[in-house]
Amino acid sequence: MAMKFEKAHFDSTIIFWSLVLFILTWIHSASSYLFMFHVLFPLIRDPLLSISKIFGFIKVITPKSLFWAQSICLTPLIILISTYTQLLFDFFVPVMGRFGNTINPEIFIMSFSLLVSLTFVLFTNNLIYVSRRLGFMVKCMIAVSLFCFLIISTTNVGVPYKYSKESPRLRRVIALHAKKSVFKFDGNLLNSETGLFVQALDYRGADDLPEHTFLQGVGKPDCSNTTDEYCQMPYYTAIHQLFPPDRSRWVPLPTEPPIARPLNVKLLERKFLSNNMLNLTIAIFGGVDKASLHITPLDGFQMRNWSLTAFNPKTYSNRPHATYFVFMTYGYEAPKERIIWILLEKNEGKKLTLTDVGKEPALELAVATHYVHGANQNSDTLHQLRSLIANRREKPHAGVGFWRWGITLTAGVSEIVVHSF
Secondary structure: OHHHHHHHHHHHHHHHHHHHHHHHHHOOOOOHHHHHHHHHHHHOHHHHHHHHHHOOOOOOOOHHHHHHHHHHHHHHHHHHHHHHHHHHHHHHHHHHHHOOOOOOHHHHHHHHHHHHHHHHHHOOHHHHHOOOOHHHHHHHHHHHHHHHHHHHHHOHHHOOOOOOOOOOOOOEEEEEEEEEEEEOOOOOEEEEEEEEEEEEOOOOHHHHOOOOHHHHOOOOOOOOOOOOOOOOOOOOOOOOOOOOHHHEEEEEOOOOOOOOOOOEEEEEEEEEEOOOEEEEEEEEEOOOOOEEEEEEEOOOEEEEEEOOOOOOHHHHOOOOOOOEEEEEOOOOOOOOEEEEEEEEEEOOOOOOOOOOOOOOOOEEEEEEEEEOOOOOOOOHHHHHHHHHHHHHHHOOOOOOOHHHHOOEEEEEEEEEEEEEO
């Protein structure tokens, strides 16, 4: 009877994740494939037990064989979830910390931790029907909790990182091997450069980067030729207030990153409307499944509407925006082309006429794409940087300043193109 209860419980867990997978796939959600593994690997357990009986590895299904079969099937899933959890924490912990009292970081971090714990419990609590009495398990969990409490209270495990002015060091660094192309108003290329865009996410930021040409470069990015709040840099998300461009580094490089799908931006139509309105229709080609737009009105124009989503000017009334950041199409197949329109309004006393249209740029549009996973994520330069960090963090006493290299690197290839329309 206990085995039947165990089987029913395990099957109900698979049905639950199947429903989650169905709903997320139906709405084209970003990471539905992750929940596919929540269904695929557990489904292997019962066929594995049947095959083991056929070939004589086991004579009868016992709680012990059930445990080992379930462990074998769920180990890949556990590794996958652990990897994604680590990546999420590496990125969001410093970002949430910089928000200060605006948002309680525990709301996000603990919610995700609860989801991970719930996943583990759902896939293991079926074994309670074929294991020891519940009282024994409760005593074991209390003992483990007390042991962990003592360790955290009496050792440095509870304080894993201490900032010291005498030995300042970073923990998290984002490095993008990027190609930047800036085009003039007439569509001709103004300049093209390749570099390493480095952002430091801890404490004093880039001031604590290790002294090396890979990470220091010529200093802050030059933002004198643009009103883009993101300084025409390939920011992954809209965090320029927490990590402004002047707190980052742009390291010029002689080699270009491998760009699998180069970006191409074209103006399809510039249409003059009444009431000082100008509508721009733009086509974006190339890029991967992650793209960002930096939309900066110029020459006295203001944003009035766009085709991306419902635009409500009151949303941006608390702080005037020179640049609007748009986070597009993450986690889904990138379309071959994206066609958008942007409606601008002249906010000066002079009326806009048809003869004025096309003389001066009304909009600066920067399109950035990021290769943050897959075969195109890394370049030779990023491989060298990863190897350099790994070697020096393992031997902090082998050279002067090697202790600064105890950092975690998040790296990828990026491309950004800037047009004026």
